[in-house]
Amino acid sequence: MTVNQPTLGRFFEDFVVGDVYQHPLGRTISEADNTWFTLLTMNTNQQHFNAHAARQNPITGGRVIVNSGLSMAMMLGMSVVDMSQHAVANLALDNVRLTHPLYVGDTLYAESLCTATRRSESKPFAGIVSMHTRGLNQDGEEILSWDRSVMVATRESGIGQGYFPAARTGPLGDAE
Numbered sequence: 001m002t003v004n005q006p007t008l009g010r011f012f013e014d015f016v017v018g019d020v021y022q023h024p025l026g027r028t029i030s031e032a033d034n035t036w037f038t039l040l041t042m043n044t045n046q047q048h049f050n051a052h053a054a055r056q057n058p059i060t061g062g063r064v065i066v067n068s069g070l071s072m073a074m075m076l077g078m079s080v081v082d083m084s085q086h087a088v089a090n091l092a093l094d095n096v097r098l099t100h101p102l103y104v105g106d107t108l109y110a111e112s113l114c115t116a117t118r119r120s121e122s123k124p125f126a127g128i129v130s131m132h133t134r135g136l137n138q139d140g141e142e143i144l145s146w147d148r149s150v151m152v153a154t155r156e157s158g159i160g161q162g163y164f165p166a167a168r169t170g171p172l173g174d175a176e
Helices: 031-040 068-084
Strands: 020-022 087-098 107-119 126-136 142-153
Touching (some): 068 107, 068 126, 068 142
Antiparallel strands (some): 020 107, 107 126, 126 142
16 A cells, blocks of 8 residues: 655755746636625725726726735735745745736636746755746736745755654554
């Protein structure tokens, strides 16, 4: 019997400059997602939660627009499984560009390009991975992009590994 340890993501040495990572999960943004996030973050712009007020906005065609903070948070989350599952620190988020509106009912996807890697000079257990990430709606329109740098653990560091507990009753699959 083989036990497959729980694994997600990449370690520092797995990244290749020039590779594109299409993050596997898309997410349709619901009215509840947008309203709850907007109110939770105390954003009082009614374009995010009041359809009547949103109808007065000529830029959005009268549609309720998704809070850009939610778009950013969702995209960042989508990228974790590929880009920062084994991060020990986020270092920078630069050049944020909001290029197209995202509306309630749209589906958001994200992909990242690895733009640089280098070993950390001060943390021997990690390296720095730089990336350009963009979000696309269901029609392929780029809605948001940024550049990001993350300190990612090396495989040899042991960080993010070996955390699954041993069952007190013994391994699953053992004959009783």
